[in-house]
Amino acid sequence: MKTLTTLTIIILFPFCLLGQTILKGKVTDKNNEALPGVNIFIEGTYEGTSSSKNGEFQFETELTGSHQLAFQSVGFKKELHTITLEGNEIVINTSLKEAIDQMKAVTITAGGMEASDVKKAVVLKPIDIVTTPSAIGDIVGAFQTLPGTSNVGNDGRLFVRGGDASETAIFIDGLKVNNAFGTTANNVPSRTRFSPNMFKGSFFSTGGYSAEYGQALSSALVLNSIDMPVRSQADISLMSLGGGLSQTLVGKRNSISANANFFDLGPYQNLINQNFDWERAPHSWDASILGRQQWGNSGMLKAFFQTESSGMEIWQAEPGELGRGDLIKINNNYNVGQLSFKQIKNEEWSFTGGLSYTLNTDQFDLGGLKVEQKTQLFHAKGVAIRDFSDAFSTKIGVETFWNKYDEALLDENQSRGFEDPQANAFVESDYYISNDLILRGGLRAGYSNLINEQWIDPRASLSYKFQHEGQISLAYGKFSQLAESKYRVVNNSIGNTEATHYILNYFIHKNSRTFRAEAFHKDYDNLLTFDGADMNLSNISLNGFGKASGFDVFYRDRKSIKNTDFWISYSFVDSKRKFAHYESEVQPSFAPKHNASLVVKHFVSSLNSQFGGSFSVNDGFAYTNPNFEGEQNQRTKSFQSLSLSWSYLPKPNLIIHFACNNVLGRENQFGFDYANQANEQGIFASSPVGQAAPRFLFLGVFLTLSTDKNANQLNNL
Amino acid sequence: MKIKFTLIALLFLLSNITVANDPAYVNAMQKQLQAMGNAENAAEFQSVANGFSRISQMNQDEWLPDYYAALAYTNAGFILRGYPEEQDKNFDIAVKTIQDCINRNGENAELIALKGYAMMGQLSVDPQTRGQQLSGLVMQTFGRALKLEPENPRAMSLMAQMQLGMSQFFGEGPEKACGIAKQSLEYFGKEEAQETDNPLLPRWGKESAQAVLKSCK
Numbered sequence: 001m002k003t004l005t006t007l008t009i010i011i012l013f014p015f016c017l018l019g020q021t022i023l024k025g026k027v028t029d030k031n032n033e034a035l036p037g038v039n040i041f042i043e044g045t046y047e048g049t050s051s052s053k054n055g056e057f058q059f060e061t062e063l064t065g066s067h068q069l070a071f072q073s074v075g076f077k078k079e080l081h082t083i084t085l086e087g088n089e090i091v092i093n094t095s096l097k098e099a100i101d102q103m104k105a106v107t108i109t110a111g112g113m114e115a116s117d118v119k120k121a122v123v124l125k126p127i128d129i130v131t132t133p134s135a136i137g138d139i140v141g142a143f144q145t146l147p148g149t150s151n152v153g154n155d156g157r158l159f160v161r162g163g164d165a166s167e168t169a170i171f172i173d174g175l176k177v178n179n180a181f182g183t184t185a186n187n188v189p190s191r192t193r194f195s196p197n198m199f200k201g202s203f204f205s206t207g208g209y210s211a212e213y214g215q216a217l218s219s220a221l222v223l224n225s226i227d228m229p230v231r232s233q234a235d236i237s238l239m240s241l242g243g244g245l246s247q248t249l250v251g252k253r254n255s256i257s258a259n260a261n262f263f264d265l266g267p268y269q270n271l272i273n274q275n276f277d278w279e280r281a282p283h284s285w286d287a288s289i290l291g292r293q294q295w296g297n298s299g300m301l302k303a304f305f306q307t308e309s310s311g312m313e314i315w316q317a318e319p320g321e322l323g324r325g326d327l328i329k330i331n332n333n334y335n336v337g338q339l340s341f342k343q344i345k346n347e348e349w350s351f352t353g354g355l356s357y358t359l360n361t362d363q364f365d366l367g368g369l370k371v372e373q374k375t376q377l378f379h380a381k382g383v384a385i386r387d388f389s390d391a392f393s394t395k396i397g398v399e400t401f402w403n404k405y406d407e408a409l410l411d412e413n414q415s416r417g418f419e420d421p422q423a424n425a426f427v428e429s430d431y432y433i434s435n436d437l438i439l440r441g442g443l444r445a446g447y448s449n450l451i452n453e454q455w456i457d458p459r460a461s462l463s464y465k466f467q468h469e470g471q472i473s474l475a476y477g478k479f480s481q482l483a484e485s486k487y488r489v490v491n492n493s494i495g496n497t498e499a500t501h502y503i504l505n506y507f508i509h510k511n512s513r514t515f516r517a518e519a520f521h522k523d524y525d526n527l528l529t530f531d532g533a534d535m536n537l538s539n540i541s542l543n544g545f546g547k548a549s550g551f552d553v554f555y556r557d558r559k560s561i562k563n564t565d566f567w568i569s570y571s572f573v574d575s576k577r578k579f580a581h582y583e584s585e586v587q588p589s590f591a592p593k594h595n596a597s598l599v600v601k602h603f604v605s606s607l608n609s610q611f612g613g614s615f616s617v618n619d620g621f622a623y624t625n626p627n628f629e630g631e632q633n634q635r636t637k638s639f640q641s642l643s644l645s646w647s648y649l650p651k652p653n654l655i656i657h658f659a660c661n662n663v664l665g666r667e668n669q670f671g672f673d674y675a676n677q678a679n680e681q682g683i684f685a686s687s688p689v690g691q692a693a694p695r696f697l698f699l700g701v702f703l704t705l706s707t708d709k710n711a712n713q714l715n716n717l
Numbered sequence: 718m719k720i721k722f723t724l725i726a727l728l729f730l731l732s733n734i735t736v737a738n739d740p741a742y743v744n745a746m747q748k749q750l751q752a753m754g755n756a757e758n759a760a761e762f763q764s765v766a767n768g769f770s771r772i773s774q775m776n777q778d779e780w781l782p783d784y785y786a787a788l789a790y791t792n793a794g795f796i797l798r799g800y801p802e803e804q805d806k807n808f809d810i811a812v813k814t815i816q817d818c819i820n821r822n823g824e825n826a827e828l829i830a831l832k833g834y835a836m837m838g839q840l841s842v843d844p845q846t847r848g849q850q851l852s853g854l855v856m857q858t859f860g861r862a863l864k865l866e867p868e869n870p871r872a873m874s875l876m877a878q879m880q881l882g883m884s885q886f887f888g889e890g891p892e893k894a895c896g897i898a899k900q901s902l903e904y905f906g907k908e909e910a911q912e913t914d915n916p917l918l919p920r921w922g923k924e925s926a927q928a929v930l931k932s933c934k
Contacts, residue, residue, distance in 0.1 A: 036760060036763075037760060037763035037764065037767070038767075039767035039770060039771065041767075041771045041774075044775070045775070046741060046745045046771060046772060046775060047771075048767070048768075048771050049764075049767075050763060050764035050767040050768075052760075053760060072770075074806070074810055125846050126850075127846060127849055127850075230853040230854050230857055231853055231857060297820075511801075512801070512843075558845075558846075563845075565845070603845065605886065605888065606888065608887060608888055649887065651887070652883070652887050652889075
């Protein structure tokens with residue numbers, strides 16, 4: 001046997017010598033920088049090597065004839081060179097073309113802030129939404145610490161860059177939801193209806209957003225629900241305000257989560273003195289169910305249903321008059337149902353879409369005047385995305401909305417309403433010129449049956465990434481939004497209000513530090529104007545106009561201070577608009593000029609605790625004092641609020657969370673209410689619009705039961 | 718039934734023989750395995766990973782080349798501590814390599830356990846923010862590997878490592894991790910006693926179980 005081997009070697013030896021070819025060279029990138037670790041091999045054989053630290057490679061082969069030499073490295077296009085092996089030395093120097101990798105390539109950051117675990121260019125992680133002290137578990141509370149927003153403490157909703165709360169649209173899994181905030185009385189802040197632990201990530205745009213979204217002048221908040229929960233578990237929460245139960249069951253390819261909560265602020269308000277004159281504290285119950293079914297490699301079907309019922313009774317005094325004033329009673333019933341699907345078919349086609357229905361019924365008793373308002377929204381949407389190459393993709397979608405609104409004066413047997421079916425279509429293309437430069441262009445077309453009008457909104461953005469990882473983005477867009485239902489029901493023919501955005505953004509994320517700066521200008525046109533007050537509107541038309549411009553900066557750092565994560569944002573907004581009942585261009589009360597917030601989280605592992613603090617400040621809210629000339633002629637003192645929180649994890653499946661809002665008990669004011677008539681001295685009496693209570697305390701105990709003992713409810717905080 | 722079983726056994730044997738009979742494949746694999754044993758820095762692991770992916774391109778129906786390529790990337794990821802972006806890159810490629818291999822050749826306990834290991838790497842890059850989401854997933858992944866092969870020593874020893882990290886995070890004692898590590902050593906012993914026709918099968922992981930046990934005293 002041994003002789004045979006020796007013999008073979010001797011016989012083959014000369015051929016080997018003949019066929020020995022040396023392959024060598026150097027691999028670089030487009031900037032002529034050496035590329036180490038490139039896999040260089042002869043296709044269809046085992047023979048090959050890797051490039052060294054300085055991009056050089058060399059290997060020998062005994063193969064002969066014509067072959068393909070392959071160069072392969074993650075992030076670059078595979079390159080093939082035809083070579084003829086005949087014993088000579090072959091030198092190949094090449095520079096690889098980078099592959100467009102959408103996970104690593106430049107992203108459009110103008111106007112948008114993402115909360116995600118997956119992507120790099122994010123401002124927030126989903127967990128931040130629930131651990132921001134001032135938010136107390138409200139999704140929108142966390143976004144109010146981001147640049148571009150104003151903290152309007154007597155409302156609670158999202159106010160973006162000089163726009164009012166109705167200018168922000170909220171979407172769940174791409175489908176629009178109406179009445180995302182609970183119904184509330186004047187000057188009593190509201191919260192989002194949806195539990196933050198339902199969502200895996202979100203996209204919050206403060207302007208210039210994609211053609212996929214419409215009917216929002218200022219902002220789109222897109223929430224994405226969790227695809228598949230990781231485990232079956234039961235969660236129990238006991239809070240100073242109520243309690244909740246939830247159960248998640250996870251199968252191989254499907255899962256179902258059911259959730260029920262009950263809140264009543266009554267016992268809490270009996271314990272801690274309130275500024276508001278409550279007859280019946282806010283109370284509510286809600287139940288929701290979310291089912292998911294996967295199909296194929298990448299198909300997902302989700303069904304979501306939530307029902308909620310809430311109420312409150314509050315005395316609201318007339319300024320300058322004695323007594324408790326009018327008793328306002330509110331009853332709200334809310335139902336939302338959604339069916340959504342997504343399918344990433346293969347490299348080329350993806351589909352998403354779904355159906356959504358929201359039904360909101362409010363019953364008000366306004367000091368004896370009984371009003372019922374019923375809002376219905378049906379939304380159907382289908383989107384196809386085609387990747388023509390790794391550098392070019394197009395998104396095409398069609399949508400239909402059906403809006404129905406009815407209101408009735410119950411005692412007087414009067415009612416009115418309207419119905420408005422709308423059709424929309426959009427197309428948007430992304431083109432990566434390289435990994436460092438992307439262009440996006442889109443068009444959105446809409447048609448409203450009620451006003452019999454069609455419109456087209458163009459959108460465009462561009463982003464460029466510098467060598468130092470920072471990137472610059474520009475965005476432009478036109479946005480149309482039909483007026484709120486309470487105005488359309490009075491005047492059926494009013495059409496779209498309009499805004500045009502121009503945004504310049506700089507964004508850099510490096511070594512756990514993020515910096516973002518953005519300048520913007522927004523023109524408003526056809527803003528809604530009217531005479532009279534809420535229940536008695538007249539002369540509703542689109543004669544308003546205005547503008548908002550400014551800039552904001554954001555800095556987040558998770559590295560400089562050990563175990564500490566903090567972010568700071570500052571926004572400057574100069575907004576002037578003629579709208580609503582104002583006769584001149586004024587600074588809206590919901591658009592303070594200077595806004596800033598700081599959020600700090602510090603983890604102390606020896607105490608199993610996370611300590612958090614957040615501080616928000618602005619330069620005051622503008623208001624009209626009828627005792628002086630002009631409109632919006634005064635400004636409240638600066639709004640300031642410091643919130644602290646402590647989360648304690650004694651065991652992996654148990655969390656105790658304590659939070660206090662406005663720790664310092666500062667008496668913030670959001671404006672003043674004035675009497676309709678001047679008194680005998682010729683003065684309009686006033687009363688300040690303030691906070692519900694000097695402070696808000698929250699205590700919650702969250703227990704998770706699961707076969708996996710490390711599961712906890714961190715997401716519920 | 719018996720015939721069917723014999724047939725399957727025979728086929729199984731045959732498949733081992735085919736592997737053993739392709740000396741080019743076995744040689745190439747052994748050469749890279751040796752290189753991996755000697756690899757000390759990320760560049761060397763990269764070059765080993767390249768070697769395994771060359772073999773993979775030639776043997777698309779074998780899972781071992783991709784398995785070892787992913788292991789090399791995972792090792793590189795852990796070595797690159799202090800360079801979070803580089804770490805992420807390596808762990809991401811590892812996970813993707815395993816996923817592609819599973820999509821092509823189906824899953825087995827070794828691939829799933831390794832996937833859990835690479836995910837553990839992703840977690841280690843930024844435990845404060847990723848812990849909540851990933852720690853459950855990683856444990857679940859090791860659990861799945863053990864469901865497929867209840868006595869897989871690597872799945873068990875990696876689980877011990879993960880458990881130790883979590884216990885430290887929550888300020889608990891190492892007892893639970895120690896129990897798992899001891900169990901895994903028992904399985905390593907069984908594995909060593911077993912004869913195998915395929916010299917290329919994974920055999921690593923004992924040292925890390927022993928390291929976990931050290932913290933038990």
